[in-house]
Amino acid sequence: MQQFNRKPANLAELAIGNWQLAIPTFLFALSSVAATFQDDFSSDPATRGWKAFGNTNLFQWDSTNQNLRATWDSSQSNSYFYHPLPATLTTNDAFLVQFDIQLSDIQWTGVYEVSVGLLNLADATSTNFSRALGNSPDLLEFDYFPDDGAGTPNIAATLTDASNGFFFIYDNLPMNLGVTYRVQLLHYAGETNIHSNVLTNGQRYTSMPLAFANPTADFRLDTFAVSSYSAAGDTYGDSILAKGTIDNVLVTDLPVQNMSGSLSNTVWHAQFTAQTNWLYTLERTADLRSWTPILPAAPGITGSMILSDTNAPPGNALYRIRADRQ
Incomplete structure (x- = not known):
């Protein structure tokens, strides 16, 4: 099960990706294109x-x-x-x-x-x-x-x-x-x-x-x-x-599980449990309107996966993981 700052109301809320994990200057959210x-x-x-x-x-x-x-x-x-x-x-x-x-x-x-x-x-x-x-x-x-x-x-x-x-x-x-x-x-x-x-x-x-x-x-x-x-x-x-x-x-x-985010030496890391047959993209926004892919989509693996932003901007930003079926 995923660990977050607040308890899920139910598993459906977890599944549709409306969680946010708050840490200093950064927020982290999940957005996925799933078989819903x-x-x-x-x-x-x-x-x-x-x-x-x-x-x-x-x-x-x-x-x-x-x-x-x-x-x-x-x-x-x-x-x-x-x-x-x-x-x-x-x-x-x-x-x-x-x-x-x-x-x-x-x-x-x-x-x-x-x-x-x-x-x-x-x-x-x-x-x-x-x-x-x-x-x-x-x-x-x-x-x-x-x-x-x-x-x-x-x-x-x-x-x-x-x-x-x-x-x-x-x-x-x-x-x-x-x-x-x-x-x-x-x-x-x-x-x-x-x-x-x-x-x-x-x-x-x-x-x-x-x-x-x-x-x-x-x-x-x-x-x-x-x-x-x-x-x-x-x-x-x-x-x-x-x-x-x-x-x-x-x-x-549920293409993304066990999400966590961390900031280390100005590099933002998003760690999660991934699956094969999915493509994962770390995206960033400053205004919740326009999202920018940090790197090209990465093929999923079975197990833990890390996506990083090595050029994180100063100030606040919102990150999300986009998951698309291959």
């Missing part, structure tokens, strides 16, 4: 690239409350309300997924889930894709099981790779009806696991401290989706029928 997708459903999502697959009646835009009304019905075929991401995310990317979810009704038999998150659209819409049968590659999603098989509710986050290897974290807590939960799923570049926060009223409800630590490999995620999975083929009679709303969706890369 964001929607608050304030207008008809059909006009902004959202689509439905499967039973389209399971998803409806609520123009009055400006959110998405969703039904998760395992008696239906696999159905999704989805939006493509600006770029395909892999295990080499650091990224954040965030959304609000509120359930208004839920009925179930056995063990089945409410799901929202990232998927690979070609995989998820193939005829042999089945969460019930465990053939569900390329997922990173939030899941809620009202019963985990032992009579205990289960909030979880699941990662599956391209070969169906899977890892999940969880906590044995309920999602109470009528309560809005802000779900945050975080993946760090190169890691084979995921991290999560679930908030209510701005306070942490759970970080999902329990884990099933199965090794995973690479994944390819290109779509955000509200996912209603079919229970077809389930021989245990598992099923779910739930209704609720989704709002305030955010998916963004």
